[in-house]
Amino acid sequence: METDITEKIKPIIRYSLPIILIIAALLVFGIFKWNEAKAVLNISDAKLTSSLVHVSAQSDGTLTEILVNDGDKIEAGQVIAKVKVITTPEQIEALQKACDEAQANYDNIEQQIKSSTTTTQTVVSSAPSSGNIAAAQARVDAAAAQAEKMSKLYSIGAVSATQYTEAQSEYSAAQAALSAASAPQQVTREVQTPTAPSKELSEALASAQVQLEQAQAALNQAQSDDNYADITAPVSGIIYLTDFKQGDNLKQNDVFINIGNTKNLWVEAPLTEEQYNKVHPGQFVHYTVDDLDLTGTVLEVTHADDSDNNLITAAKISFPDDMIDKVTPGADVTVQITLDK
Structure with a gap:
């Protein structure tokens, strides 16, 4: 025997529909309040920016x-x-001076070798002058610092080959001068008997020859018409x-070229005066650049005048390091900044 349940479910249908409507209204109200509490600021003309070198x-x-x-x-x-590179007369003069000093140092050591190889010596030694050693050491320290600086600058193309070689030559000449100042003074009685030069003098002569060749090369390069960097x-x-x-x-x-450093990127979003008062560091940001959906935070908010005295405000937004190689500085960015109410 079939039972008709129509009459039984009519009360359920009658009361459940209002309940469903009430629940739906509460959900809509909750979503509205949540959106109101977390308003979103949309900016469509932001740019992916980098530091300029x-x-x-x-x-x-x-x-x-x-x-x-x-x-x-x-x-x-x-x-x-x-x-x-256009070499000035002052630079030529300085290179010529370095070349002359290197030649004089070479000639001096060569003369010492000639003397030592044609005589036996009764040597009376005296201690070198501490003042001469201190001055020579100071020259070495200054030349070493300059040579290191020029080496770094040359490696990035910031100085010419002439300036780099000049610094290296000065350092070598300073080292030779320190060696000479540190050597004991000798008083000899010459006897015409050939002997072999000392190891120290042989090494000093070889070093002096390298210094002389470097100084001459630097001078020749500066004086040539083929001085390119x-x-x-x-x-x-x-x-x-x-x-x-x-x-x-x-x-x-x-400055003849600028380079946008791709290892230092951020998003820069322009702000109106009203928007400036709503945005502050730490706020969450969702943005799109080159078809990539990314998130970040507001790092800082700037407020300054441009060259025409117009007020410029902008938000600087973080960019993830692992995405640097996938984008290009200057790209357009669409930004959504979550504002706290």
């Missing part, structure tokens, strides 16, 4: 070649330009060319 002329010269194009992605150490990128990044073109003359410290 300036490549400048270390001395006067001519920009003979630019080997990169605007927007090129380059690696640290890559040759990006060639400059013909390769300019290498100090960091990996994106090339931003300036108004300088191939064939232009450069003055010392002229």
